[in-house]
Amino acid sequence: MGVLPLVLLSGSLFLCGRVAALSSAMDVLKQDALQWNGSLTCSKWDCDCPFYRQRGCCCAANEMYQVEEESFKRIKYLWQKIISLNSSVNSLSDGFKVSFKATMIPNMAIEIPGTTERCFGPFNTNVPIPFPQVTLNSGNGYNPSMGVFTALCPGVYMFSFTTYSSVGEGGRLYHKVQLMKNGRMVVSVWENNREDAEDSATQVVVMEMQRGDQVYLELLSGRKLCTNMEYNIFTGHIVYPYTV
Numbered sequence: 001m002g003v004l005p006l007v008l009l010s011g012s013l014f015l016c017g018r019v020a021a022l023s024s025a026m027d028v029l030k031q032d033a034l035q036w037n038g039s040l041t042c043s044k045w046d047c048d049c050p051f052y053r054q055r056g057c058c059c060a061a062n063e064m065y066q067v068e069e070e071s072f073k074r075i076k077y078l079w080q081k082i083i084s085l086n087s088s089v090n091s092l093s094d095g096f097k098v099s100f101k102a103t104m105i106p107n108m109a110i111e112i113p114g115t116t117e118r119c120f121g122p123f124n125t126n127v128p129i130p131f132p133q134v135t136l137n138s139g140n141g142y143n144p145s146m147g148v149f150t151a152l153c154p155g156v157y158m159f160s161f162t163t164y165s166s167v168g169e170g171g172r173l174y175h176k177v178q179l180m181k182n183g184r185m186v187v188s189v190w191e192n193n194r195e196d197a198e199d200s201a202t203q204v205v206v207m208e209m210q211r212g213d214q215v216y217l218e219l220l221s222g223r224k225l226c227t228n229m230e231y232n233i234f235t236g237h238i239v240y241p242y243t244v
Contacts, residue, residue: 096139096152096153096155096238096241097138097139097238098138098139098141098151098152098153098157098237098238099136099137099138099139099235099236099237099238100134100136100137100138100139100141100142100149100234100235100236100237101134101135101136101137101233101234101235102131102132102133102134102135102137102142102144102147102233102234102235103131103133103135103229103230103231103232103233103234104120104129104130104131104132104133104225104229104230104232105132105133105229105230106228106229106230108120108130108132108229109225109226109227109229112224115171116168117167117168117171117224117226117227118226118227119165119224119225119226119227120219120224120225120226120229121175121219121222121223121224121225122221122222122223122224123219123221123222124221124222125221126218126219126220126221127218127219127221128146128147128148128180128216128217128218129147129177129216129217129218129219129232129234130144130145130146130147131144131147131217131232131233131234132144132145132147133230136235139152142236146216147216147217147234148214148215148216149214149215149216149236150212150213150214151209151210151211151212151213151214151215152211153211153238153241153242154208154209154210154211154241154242155208155209155238155239155240155241155242156206156207156208156209156238156239156240156242157206157207157208157209157215157236157237157238157239158204158205158206158236158237158239159179159204159205159207159215159234159235159236160202160203160204160205160233160234160235160236161177161179161189161202161203161217161232161233161234161235162200162201162202162231162232162233163175163177163189163200163201163202163225163232164198164199164200164225164228164231164232165191165198165199165224165225165226165227166197166198166199166226166227166228167197167198167226167227168197169197171197171226172192172193173191173192173193173196173197173198173199174191174192174222174223174224175190175191175199175219175220175223175224175225176188176189176190176191176219176220176223177189177190177217177218177219177220177223177225178217178218178220179203179205179215179216179217179218180215180216180217180218181207181209181213181214181215182213182214185218186205186207186215187203187205188203189201189202189203198227200231206239215236217234
């Protein structure tokens with residue numbers, strides 16, 4: 001046998017001896033640790049942990065358990081808040097479903113003496129326009145006999161109206177319709193010409209309303225709406241309510 005193989009063999013035997021010695025020392029340390037009854041240098045250690053779990057987990061285990069417990073409590077608290085908020089939103093939405101849609105009806109137009117026109121108006125004073133044909137009235141805030149909507153709760157509302165009028169050849173389109181809030185004009189549409197046989201216009205407005213505020217449409221004195229009364233439409237709904 002040469003010198004080199006002999007050296008390698010001797011090195012291998014030496015290494016195996018060191019591994020065996022180290023293994024034996026680890027077993028001794030393990031047994032001593034498990035049998036130790038005194039205080040530990042790291043009081044948070046689990047003596048079994050260094051030998052069977054990932055290195056470094058032991059001293060952090062209690063803190064990790066505490067973080068996990070606190071996280072669970074926070075998640076549970078947030079979930080309860082979400083459920084409560086969802087219930088409040090549903091209650092709020094169900095309690096404030098306010099909307100309406102109404103139209104004029106054909107028999108509101110009467111024949112004007114000396115003409116073939118059938119019109120609503122003219123009158124010698126401003127007149128609230130009734131819209132008796134109701135197809136939607138959630139919350140019952142709209143009064144069809146008066147044509148008046150009364151706000152059931154404070155909030156932001158949207159209203160729209162379409163005004164239509166048609167006259168025969170040589171006739172005159174002559175109307176002005178305005179949306180009123182508590183007796184004051186907010187917006188209006190109007191027409192005054194002999195060039196067109198018919199006219200249609202729409203207005204949309206968003207505004208704040210307090211409980212009890214009233215909105216209606218008004219035809220100005222001396223003006224008229226003629227033919228196809230059912231094309232005149234008045235609608236409104238709540239966009240969102242105010243809450244305390």
